[in-house]
Amino acid sequence: MAAFMVRRLxxxxxxxxxxxxxxxxxxxxxxxxxSDLRGIQDEGDAQQQIDARSRRMRLGDPIFVRYLAWLGALLTGDLGENKFGQSVSGILGPAVSATMQLVVAATVLAIVLGVTIGIVSALRQYSGFDYSLTFAAFLFFSLPVFWVAVMLKQYAAIDFNNWLRDPEIAVPVIVVLGLVSGLAWMAIVGGDRQRRLTSFGVAAVVTALGLWALSASGWFTDPGLGLIAVVILSLGGAVGATFLLAGFRYRQPLTAALVTAGIGIVFYLFSEPVLEDPNWLMILLLAVIAVGVGLVVGRYVGGIHRRQAMPAAALSAFFTGGVIFIDYLLQAYSTYLSRVRGRPISTIGAGTPNFQGDFWESGLDSIGHLILPTTALLLISFAVYTRYSRASMLEVMNQDYVRTARSKGLTERTVVTKHAFRNALIPITTLMAFDFGAVIGGAVITERVFGWQGMGHMFIKGLQEVDPPPVMAFFLVAGGSIVVFNMLADIAYAYLDPRIRVG
Known part of the structure; x- marks a missing residue:
């Protein structure tokens, strides 16, 4: 492994x-x-600035000599100055921070949702859900990102902010959304005609009643989950985590997950002194503690099935913590809404100018600025991951070792999660590595449309101003990221498939 990494480096x-x-x-x-100095009317002052910039940029030297000078400074940790005399290191830091905020959330969501839904589509091959997802994936993939961004600005920001002045959902809209939900669940659940019709009816009625209740109660102006919703979601998450990671063959993993969720609910009842105005370090520490509690509960409650109980309980603890986090965000929403004059969805920039609030209000402000560009990036990436995941999973499901696993009497959940899914991730890992490395370089079009001062903005500005140092800083970050993530992908291959040896 060490020799491989050195050779690759x-x-x-x-x-x-x-x-x-x-x-x-x-x-x-x-x-x-x-070019920007040649139009100055004061010729003497213009000539002085031209001479100073020429010395700063070493324009009298050949390009190769200038490159060697830049490379020598780089070896000492100096990224140089732009043509206006500003430190490139000072420009690079905020640009990387803005880009990471913008693209990391979109990329992670695209991977999680795309891979999950793509695998479900493969398992429901040639069903209504599969055909609908295929159509949606090709539609999203063909949409120009700049057009998506403009449409999101108009309908998901301007119109939505206007609707919040009197947030009431009309009955025809409730009916249409209920029917759409019913059709979606009917396609996901599948089965015979009676089962599909039952799924359609239940999903449509529950969705319509839920939307009507939210609209009638004024939830959209003063939202929150409350104790009952936190309990239901936490226990439901425990059941889902158990089904995904351990199955229901043995009761110990489910018991461990439910106990962990119960501990989280008890913490929620007494959490106000801790979570009234925390910081990200505190949130991270609480997340680590939650996962640790889940592992401990899984170890002692799981008994002889602790290997299945520990990850199920840990995932249940993490999910419960996420539910509590969202509840506190929603509790701060009404105060934040009044501070931004009833317009929480922003169309420009990474934050509200001169906005100062507590942790939760600042978090809502960041979310309000992130939601539109994240959605624009998410739609295209989601389509790519969905199609790759579906194709990879279909190929794996026809392999001999999958048929052997079924013939041994293993449950379908075990066959899919422990045999097929792990091998299906191998080609997707390559796509993930390239995607993560590339997006750190910035989303040039999205940053331009939404006014983000990120890596893409720095790159375009450097090209327009014929200023090599900022462009080279962009190249170092983007190129280095691609190299590192592709190396991590090679190492991940050996973990996903024991037949692969890195050497």
Whole structure:
């Protein structure tokens, strides 16, 4: 493993060196870096600025000499200055932070939702759900991201913010959404005609009644989950975690997951002093403690089935913590809504100017600015991961070892989660590695539409101003990320498939 990593690093360094010179050379000849100074009416002052910038950028030296000077400074940790004399390191830090906020949430959600729904689509091959998902995936993939961004601005921000002035859902809208929900659940559940009709009726009625209750109670102006919803969601999450990771063949894993959820509910009752105004370090610490409590409960309650009970209880604890986190966010919503004048969904920038609030209000402000660009990026990536996951899962399900697992009498859940799913992840891992490495370089179009000052903005601005140092900083971050994540993907192959040896 060590020899493999060293060899890959050496090859990657030489590749990055060659590519960096090409990028530096291309940026340097892309235009005139003095164009903004040549229109100054005071010729004496303009000439002084031109001479100062020429010395700063070393324009009197050949491009190769300038590249070597930049490379030598880089080896000492200095990214140089842009053509206006600003430190590139000072520009790079905020740009990376803004881009990470923007793309990480979209990428993680696209992977989780895309892989999950793609696998369900493969298991429901040629069903109504599969055909509907295939149509939706191709539709999302074909949409131009700039058009999606503009539509989201209009209908998911402007119109939604206007609707919040009097948030009442009309009866025809409730009926349509109920029918759509019924059709979706009918396709997901599948089965014979009676089962599908039952699923359609139950889902449509429950959705319609839920929307009517939320509208009539004014929930959209003063939302919150409350104790009853927290209890129902936490216990439901415990059941779902057990089904996903352990199954219901033995009762100990389910008991451990339910006990863990119960501990979380008890914590929720006395959590106000701790969660009134926390910070991210406190939230992270509580998440680690929650998972640790789940592992301990799973170990002692699971008995001889502790190997199945521990991950189920840990996932149940994490889910319960997430429910509590969302409840506190919703409790702060009404106060935040009044502070932003009833317009919580923002269309520009990464934050409200001069906004100061507690942890929960600041979190809602970040979410309000993230939701539109995240959705725009999510739709396209979701379509890609859905199709890849479906194709990979269908290929794996026809392999001999899957048929052997079924012939041994293993349950379908065990066959899918422990045999098929793990091997289906191998080709998807390559896509994940490339995606994570690429998005750190920024989402150029999305950042431009939504006014984010991220890596993509820094890259485009550097090209337009014929300013190599910011462009090279972008290249180092994006290129280095791709190298690192592809190396991690190679290592992950050996974990996912024992037949693969990294060497």
């Amino acid at each position: 050496v090859i990657s360094v030489f590749t990055l060196l060659a590519a960096s010179f090409i990028v530096f050379w291309g940026t340097s000849i892309a235009g005139d870096p003095m």
